[in-house]
Amino acid sequence: MRLSCVAIDDEPLALDLVVKFVEQTSFLNLVGKFTSAVEALSFINANDVQLVIMDIQMPDLSGMELARVLDGKKDSSNTRIIFATAYNQFAIEGYKVEALDYLLKPYSYEDFLNAVTKALNYFEKTSEVSTKQPNQAKDPDYIFLKVEYQLVKVMLADITHVEAYKDYVKVHLESKASPLLSLMSLKSMEELLPSNKFMRVHRSYIISLDHIDSVSKNVVNIGKNSITVGENYKEGFLDFMSRWMN
Structure with missing residues (x-):
């Protein structure tokens, strides 16, 4: 569009x-x-x-x-x-x-x-x-990120997690070995991502809920990555977990 x-x-x-x-x-x-x-x-x-x-x-x-x-x-x-x-x-x-x-x-x-x-x-x-009928409406399935000197279309389903890195964010993708590096804050990235698919669990991390492999205590495992749930984000994550397990 x-x-x-x-x-x-x-x-x-x-x-x-x-x-x-x-x-x-x-x-x-x-x-x-x-x-x-x-x-x-x-x-x-x-x-x-x-x-x-x-x-x-x-x-x-x-x-x-x-x-x-x-x-x-x-x-x-x-x-x-x-x-x-x-x-x-x-x-x-x-x-x-x-x-x-x-x-x-x-x-x-x-x-x-x-x-x-x-x-x-x-x-x-x-x-x-x-x-469409109201119950068929869905959120956009991609976002645009500024990577170096171009805009890159990124499918939301491909994002496993996002990591803060100085003044940038590292966007980790299932389809690529190396993350995309985009000049923006983690807060701005959080605002771009749909809250029903992504959750901030740490001051330095946003995770894709669809890509969670397992959870142990306060650690979320996504592939080979283990991400600790920060103290300020535990309540929201535990609420999600309680609904996920029911």
């Missing part, structure tokens, strides 16, 4: 950065860029735009005002918003208009990619629900 998106920012340099990040992202299709929210609104009303990435403080019509207009449309679920702003005081307002994410300038490509991946997951779920 590719998402049609527009970028809106009255600062040319900030707008150029969004455009650059969009062009780096394979599942985004930039259909318009604007320095005016008023002009952008006319374009959005006349075209199929799924994702709007925009600043908040702009002349004539602010990003928050535009978001309220879009949120009031009958088909508002067809257009989602990611704010990119230098002001954190608007975060609560952003949640009120159901923005998918709130990027605080200056932000990295990793931050941007995490935000737009949420949008991709949202529209994939929406598409599945609209074409």
